[in-house]
Amino acid sequence: MNDQAPLLSVTDLAVHFPVIRGVVFQREIGSVKAVDGVSFELKRGETFGLVGESGCGKSTTALAILRMLRATSGRIVFEGRDITDLGVGELRPLRRRMQMVYQDPFGSLNPRMRARDIIGEPLVVHGLADDRTAYRARVQELMDLVGLLPDMADRYPHEFSGGQRQRIGIARALALEPSLIICDEPVSALDVSIQAQVVNLLMDLQEELGLTYLFIAHDLAVVRHISDRIGVMYLGRLVEVAHRDELFENPRHPYTQALLAAVPIPDPVREAQRDHELIAGEVPSVQNPPPGCRFHTRCPQAMPQCRTDSPDLGPLGSSLVACHLYA
Amino acid sequence: MSDLAYAPAMTTLAGQRPAVVTFLVRLVREKPLGAVGGAVFLVFLLCGIFADFLAPYGVNETNMAHRLEAPSWDFPLGTDHLGRDVLSRILIGAQLSMIVAFLAAGFATVVSLAIGVVSGYFGGKTDMVVQRGVDAWMTFPDLVLLIVIISVVGPGVVQIVVVLGLLYGIAGSRIVRGAVISVKENMYTHAAQSIGARTWHILIRHIVPNVMPVVIVLFTTRIGAVILTEAGLSFLGLGVPPPAPTWGSMLSGTGRTYMYLGAWLALAPGLCLTIVVYAINVYGDALRDLLDPRMRGSQ
Numbered sequence: 001m002n003d004q005a006p007l008l009s010v011t012d013l014a015v016h017f018p019v020i021r022g023v024v025f026q027r028e029i030g031s032v033k034a035v036d037g038v039s040f041e042l043k044r045g046e047t048f049g050l051v052g053e054s055g056c057g058k059s060t061t062a063l064a065i066l067r068m069l070r071a072t073s074g075r076i077v078f079e080g081r082d083i084t085d086l087g088v089g090e091l092r093p094l095r096r097r098m099q100m101v102y103q104d105p106f107g108s109l110n111p112r113m114r115a116r117d118i119i120g121e122p123l124v125v126h127g128l129a130d131d132r133t134a135y136r137a138r139v140q141e142l143m144d145l146v147g148l149l150p151d152m153a154d155r156y157p158h159e160f161s162g163g164q165r166q167r168i169g170i171a172r173a174l175a176l177e178p179s180l181i182i183c184d185e186p187v188s189a190l191d192v193s194i195q196a197q198v199v200n201l202l203m204d205l206q207e208e209l210g211l212t213y214l215f216i217a218h219d220l221a222v223v224r225h226i227s228d229r230i231g232v233m234y235l236g237r238l239v240e241v242a243h244r245d246e247l248f249e250n251p252r253h254p255y256t257q258a259l260l261a262a263v264p265i266p267d268p269v270r271e272a273q274r275d276h277e278l279i280a281g282e283v284p285s286v287q288n289p290p291p292g293c294r295f296h297t298r299c300p301q302a303m304p305q306c307r308t309d310s311p312d313l314g315p316l317g318s319s320l321v322a323c324h325l326y327a
Numbered sequence: 328m329s330d331l332a333y334a335p336a337m338t339t340l341a342g343q344r345p346a347v348v349t350f351l352v353r354l355v356r357e358k359p360l361g362a363v364g365g366a367v368f369l370v371f372l373l374c375g376i377f378a379d380f381l382a383p384y385g386v387n388e389t390n391m392a393h394r395l396e397a398p399s400w401d402f403p404l405g406t407d408h409l410g411r412d413v414l415s416r417i418l419i420g421a422q423l424s425m426i427v428a429f430l431a432a433g434f435a436t437v438v439s440l441a442i443g444v445v446s447g448y449f450g451g452k453t454d455m456v457v458q459r460g461v462d463a464w465m466t467f468p469d470l471v472l473l474i475v476i477i478s479v480v481g482p483g484v485v486q487i488v489v490v491l492g493l494l495y496g497i498a499g500s501r502i503v504r505g506a507v508i509s510v511k512e513n514m515y516t517h518a519a520q521s522i523g524a525r526t527w528h529i530l531i532r533h534i535v536p537n538v539m540p541v542v543i544v545l546f547t548t549r550i551g552a553v554i555l556t557e558a559g560l561s562f563l564g565l566g567v568p569p570p571a572p573t574w575g576s577m578l579s580g581t582g583r584t585y586m587y588l589g590a591w592l593a594l595a596p597g598l599c600l601t602i603v604v605y606a607i608n609v610y611g612d613a614l615r616d617l618l619d620p621r622m623r624g625s626q
Contacts, residue, residue, distance in 0.1 A: 066521055068517070068520065068521055091523065092523045094523075095521065095522055095523030096523065099521070099522065100518070100521050102514050102517075102518060104514055107513050107514040107515065108514035108515055108517075108518050109515055110513075110515040110519075110532070110533055110536075110537070111537070111619075111620060111621055112536040112537060112619075112620055113532070113536075121519065121522065121524070121532070122522040122523075124528075125519075125522055125523055125524040125525070125528060126522075126523065156620035156621070158620065158621045169518075172518070172522075176522070
């Protein structure tokens with residue numbers, strides 16, 4: 001595994017959004033640091049889970065990798081090529097290699113297009129639809145792959161259930177045979193029973209097609225089920241990266257510990273008796289993050305050093321942790 | 328009852344019928360009022376097209392012995408102050424009014440769509456510049472612009488169509504722009520961008536189809552507005568030049584002057600205007616609903 005080059009490597013990625021005041025005389029009065037120094041690698045064929053609270057920068061990271069947002073700084077290397085500064089024309093071939101599955105199965109499908117046209121759109125966009133019979137066959141094959149029946153091809157999105165729509169979204173993402181699929185909370189809008197189906201579908205497809213997933217979610221159970229490794233984000237930074245079992249059984253970073261402790265136990269008696277240590281306070285503003293470790297304002301184990309020095313992500317056993325406790 | 332029992336069979340059959348037939352069946356079944364509107368409009372359109380055969384008298388055929396006569400068997404809609412048959416003038420007028428209304432409203436819609444889509448989709452500086460231009464244009468009262476432009480280029484059907492089209496088109500672009508901005512924020516637009524679709528592809532496949540409901544309503548309301556504005560221009564002597572009859576000029580010219588002597592002079596073109604505008608509006612509404620796949624199958 002180690003001799004294999006990573007499919008994707010992200011180094012010190014930062015995405016800042018300027019905050020501008022004034023209409024005529026615009027001046028930048030600050031910036032929202034949605035992502036601020038994130039580094040990780042994805043090996044071919046693995047699933048990397050990215051978890052964290054709303055607003056911690058998970059989706060922004062994904063959009064920057066997709067090059068839908070411009071990185072303020074940092075490097076994104078995909079399939080051995082630096083894609084951070086590619087122009088629009090150079091991006092087009094790249095778009096075939098990485099695709100996205102969206103959270104909202106209602107909003108991500110054009111209500112005026114039939115399922116066939118939605119799934120086949122990537123083929124049309126990249127000029128692979130000239131041969132009509134081959135095109136139709138390919139769409140049929142994709143529908144079959146994600147478990148949609150052939151006679152559903154002429155239906156419109158509103159005629160599908162949430163789970164089926166998500167299957168359409170997955171089929172669309174698979175159309176160009178990408179190597180990387182970014183799943184942005186693909187199951188959080190679905191019923192629990194449907195979530196399992198879709199997650200299992202994603203795992204089957206991975207095995208069949210050798211896909212690599214960047215899987216973003218806030219549901220820890222789902223992430224644990226599907227991911228090989230998991231990265232925990234807090235306020236635009238990665239605080240811990242670990243193998244999934246390692247992360248769940250032996251969380252190192254106080255934030256990870258608190259996050260896992262917040263998951264309720266499905267037994268009311270034990271849940272009531274449990275010694276809970278919930279994190280106090282609110283997430284600080286990303287426009288004005290606290291100095292030092294970003295978690296120190298809420299950390300139960302904060303030390304004086306945490307207020308001034310920002311910890312780097314460093315190895316600890318098989319994991320990577322950004323905390324002064326282990327330094 | 329029997330109609331209800333029959334319904335499922337009809338729907339399954341619909342798959343094999345040509346699209347036009349399917350559309351008409353759905354129009355009648357799901358939107359009866361819209362169907363009536365469409366039919367009424369079609370009748371007027373046909374009257375306009377075949378006006379030359381249908382008109383019992385010549386448009387400008389004066390008959391001094393029958394001036395300002397009330398409707399009778401000889402003159403179904405009466406005669407005007409020059410003894411011209413009102414029915415004949417309404418029919419020929421239908422031709423001119425429809426041509427002007429359709430071309431101008433159509434042109435206006437295209438202008439609205441073009442400006443609105445460019446301004447709304449590209450946003451930022453483009454939007455800023457385009458919208459300030461639209462602002463500047465809209466600060467002039469319609470009529471002032473019309474009078475200035477028409478007095479420079481001279482009256483005539485083509486000039487009227489272009490000027491009215493621009494006037495309503497630029498004003499309507501705001502509405503399209505708003506709709507485009509809302510459609511642009513949908514994730515399917517984002518999805519199309521992320522698969523590497525070119526801008527024109529996104530505009531044609533995703534943006535335009537989803538702002539069509541707004542555009543259709545814009546078009547149908549503009550038709551009425553154009554007919555009325557043309558009437559206003561005729562009144563000022565800047566419309567389609569007389570003696571060619573348009574409903575507007577009949578209403579605001581002879582109709583107004585002789586209203587107390589012959590109410591039919593105002594009633595005939597007035598009613599025709601009202602009926603056509605209403606018919607187009609209900610038909611437009613029905614069209615908007617029928618073209619929306621989400622409404623398919625709902626009553």
